[in-house]
Amino acid sequence: MKHLRLPVVLAASALALTSCAGVGGKEDSGGSGDTSAESTPSGTLNVMGFSGEDEVAQSRISAFKAAYPGVTVKNNKGDFDAQQFLTAVSSGNAPDVVYMARNLIGTYAAKGAIQPLDDCIKNNGIDTGQYREAAMNEVKLKDKTYGIPEFYTVTANLINGKALKSAGVQTADIQTTDWDKLEQTAKKLYKVKNGRPARIGYDPRMPDFFPLWAMNNGAELVKPGGEPNLNDPKAVEALSYAIKLVQVQGGWSNFKTFRDTFDIFGEKNQFTQDQLGVMPIENWYVNVLRDSRKNGLELASTPFTDRQGQPISTLGGSAWVVPKGAKNFDAACKWAKTLTSVETWHKAAEARMQTVAKDKSFFTGLFTGNKTADEEIKAKHLKPTGDAGFDQAINNYYSVLDKAKSLNPSPAGAEIEAAWKNAVGKALGGTATPQAALDQAQSEAKAAFDKASQG
């Protein structure tokens, strides 16, 4: 037994070390110290999940640095990474402020990974009324606010005008109110070569846009309070229709294979290459498409509507949150406030206008979670672009900003999203009917919700 002494000691030490690494970080910090509007933060501010490369980001970072020169900003550039974030928080090395998609906030708040910001908002006099109501709804859970909204994305149909002309389709035919008519339009726009798609007529953007199609048909996938409602008959009907739309355009496998060849961010994108007639897509894409005009892009746009003809949109976007264990709560709070304030967004817009002028291009709008900022920037900077299609698209996006809705936040948000994505995948792949797939998804999501609600 004496021979085992050293290994046993080492093993015990290793276990203690690794256990500490995995389970540590239990201190419950939450806005300690002076966080009032007058306080002067100092020290280091560790930022996570924020690429911060373009002029809009850089100008806002500069605004913060100018306002709080005593704070050293350390930006760990890169997109939000759940594994990196969770391990940092659980090991007691949490960043101070994190940039994450708003649809994640319900889950992270329910698990206690991020802190309520109510004190931050109150003590710093942050006017939450300036932010869009739908964005604020996304950052709340059980009457507590966990994030400060940043960008805001909405959806409209973007149209390849050349495809419409060649197929003899009018822009007005691109609508999502009359499903039968849309199917016929998609068929007209669809082109096939050697048995494979050569142009997709209408891309319903499945599986990602399933919530939009459910909304189109009047279904609410997550009830207020966070309970999943994935197998609502209207959601099943919407999924069945979207799959039918894919089926008449080559079937899922061919459809997606062809779609995967699109060079979405390149000048030779799916519109300039005539690979796509129409797709619903978020507002940021108009900015990407500006440079494609020299490659013959003829852009048009229509709103994405519900079946009653009213423009609708799902809502996306980001927010600033403060994780549990953040060491510089005051600086984090002021960072979130500064980067999303009306004044700072104005600076960002100015920076964008300088880039636009330098590139001899045009401004396609700035869509933030700050309603006041958006309206002032639009009034000040948005001018006719000289391209009617772009003007139409920009207008469609602005017009749907106040109508956009998000899925309700849920403590089981991540599981709900995984469940519906999995269900849509199975239905698209033909391994389950839409009804069976969504029934199973509902069962899984409900179990996760019940468990999350209990704990």
Next chain:
Amino acid sequence: MTATAERVGTDGPAEPVRPDRRGRSPLARQEDRAGWAFVAPWVLGFLIFTAGPMIASLVLSFTDYQMIQSPRAVGLENYRELFDDPRVLKSLSNTFVYAAMFVPLGTIFALLLAMMLLQVGRAGGFFRTAFYLPEMTPAVAAAAMFLLLLNGQQGLVNKVLGWVGINGPNWTTDPNWLKPSLAMVSLWTLGGTVVIYLAALNSVPKQLYEAAELDGAGPVTKFFRITVPMISGALFFTVITNTIAAMQMFDQAYTMFYGPQQKASASEESLVYMVYLFQNAFQFFKMGFASAMAWLLFVIILAITFLQFRIGNRYVYYHGER
């Protein structure tokens, strides 16, 4: 064991050495200490970075641990849930199917490459390096590259198949072809196996082939009667290690079908076990459940390896054995 030991001198007869209380000579103890010193870095690394986390994960597998709060003991609940979750079974079956494709294919493919390398003479060094280089390529980069190569419509793989009149499938979007495509991507990193086979092939005594030729054996007979038995140790080793690697496959599947590239297959057919484990740990905050999944996989791998040893030992020839 004898209780005495002798120190061998260079300039005289063997000098008797007094054993210590445990019957070991000072030299033996000195060698013990040196041995421990040499292996200490590895042992420490193993204890801290492998054994420690393994024990921690075993403990966590009996808890509800959401990474932020302290773990809460739940007994066998996570293990019971493993058998209630249909996706555990689905991901496991996907992984088995993938392994069943990759291991035999990988073995045959690597052996063919190694045999070709034997034939190229002086150029062997170049090709050996070329075959091994993909091993150094990050799996994520390789997977991203293969997404382009395996595209059913514009990918190079199907274009090449088209030249010989084969209408290739939609590798990355057809649910039936997702696992074969993963197996193909994994073939990219067979360089290590090729090098092992090459060494084994080089160690086969040439006299055996000469004797067989004198007896009139052809290439096929020589391959199955001499080459395969003589390299069976290497084959057995790589089958076991490749099976373990296949059961733990993550990078390629995650990058190709679940990563941030918006290329998601949106099909359960590509959900391999480790991807589902990762999702549970870092998307659903179910670290306790993920730990239970890890231990289930450990037990499965252990069982498979045990079975492979039971079967393999009957057929494997070890050079050192009599």
